[in-house]
Amino acid sequence: MSAASIGAVVIGRNEGARLIRCLRSLQGQVQQLIYVDSGSSDGSAEAARGLGAEVVDLDLSRPFTAARARNAGLAALRSGIELVQFVDGDCEVDPGWIPAAAAFLRTRPRAAAACGRRRERFPQASVYNRLCDAEWDTPVGEAAACGGDALMRVAAVYTAGGYRESLIAGEEPELCLRLRRAGWEIWRLDAEMTLHDAQMLRFGQWWNRSRRAGHAFAEGAALHGAGPERHWRTETRRALTWGAVLPAAIAAAGLISPALLLAALIYPVQVLRLSRRMGYERALFSVLGKFAEASGALEYHWRRRRGTARGILEYK
Structure with a gap:
């Protein structure tokens, strides 16, 4: 051609x-x-x-x-x-x-x-x-x-x-x-x-880019997640689990007993586990990124319930 x-x-x-x-x-x-x-x-x-x-x-x-x-x-x-x-x-x-x-x-x-x-x-x-x-x-x-x-x-x-x-x-x-x-x-x-x-x-640039990814995961799953491809359902679930559900559960448990805050050690353990496959640097930011992705996913669902749309989220 x-x-x-x-x-x-x-x-x-x-x-x-x-x-x-x-x-x-x-x-x-x-x-x-x-x-x-x-x-x-x-x-x-x-x-x-x-x-x-x-x-x-x-x-x-x-x-x-x-x-x-x-x-x-x-x-x-x-x-x-x-x-x-x-x-x-x-x-x-x-x-x-x-x-x-x-x-x-x-x-x-x-x-x-x-x-x-x-x-x-x-x-x-x-x-x-x-x-x-x-x-x-x-x-x-x-x-x-x-x-x-x-x-x-x-x-x-x-x-x-x-x-x-x-x-x-x-x-x-x-x-x-x-x-x-x-x-x-x-x-x-x-x-x-x-x-x-x-x-x-800068860290803030990376955070915004990761937050945008979480927004995209949640919106993509809402559009096509019910289809056979299960489009971005796994990515959305991981972001919300690691970046929102687990932190909330650990914080709530800590109110009952401060010793239960030790459950937060699951995050460094996850970094070490992922390091075997992707190296320490990528593993660390993969885990940190779940918090930013969860923020973006939650924002998408919040705006969806209110009937509003988000403008572009730039990182540069």
Whole structure:
């Protein structure tokens, strides 16, 4: 499949130099380059136009979501574009990725999406960047979902109805679930795909990102958890159990007898248990992250009961 039938949709908000690097990595690789701007104030839209990208400005009267941005870019694709590379504006696309992914999709007519290895550009800058880099290292082969960077068949995404615009996070796995229900396949290839710049240097950033994940888990489970895939039910249950139910139970027990507060030792024990599989650093933050995820999940259910929706939760 030639570049003549491939487009790219880049989404971003105030990404600065990262966006420039992203757009330049796509020049000459696609026939149509689209940048969807979500209200940037740093001149991103003007810089993108200067690099030859078509710019779509999201309607400021509606809440921003990455799903909205991707759908807006999808709608701007010209007739004849068969494949679209979705990519976040803080990522640089590997020069070999699009040819490799397009060749794979050509040989797998039921494959709707292909993703590869996303890596952190500066994994040693912080423990939080290293955690991201490990998170991106997903198993190679047929997969349940891809992330924000993926080469997709335009027809498959249209047929599935595009991204669910109300989701503040987790929109990619939700779309992939609907694609798989329609008989499509999602693949993770053994190929370099993108360099991502999380720029996550503070604990508060990591906490907000984890809280957003918990919100996504709870909303995804509410949408599709009753289906055969049990979408994100396990992740939601773990977050609520370790991050809310157990702490509340231990605190309540401590009111009866202070000695019962020793039950809190279950958390360091869990860290040591997980360390055997993922190493101490990842294990520690996996356990700590359950508190943030529980916060996000509880917020989702609280807002759902009140009939209100949350805006985007940024960590940069």
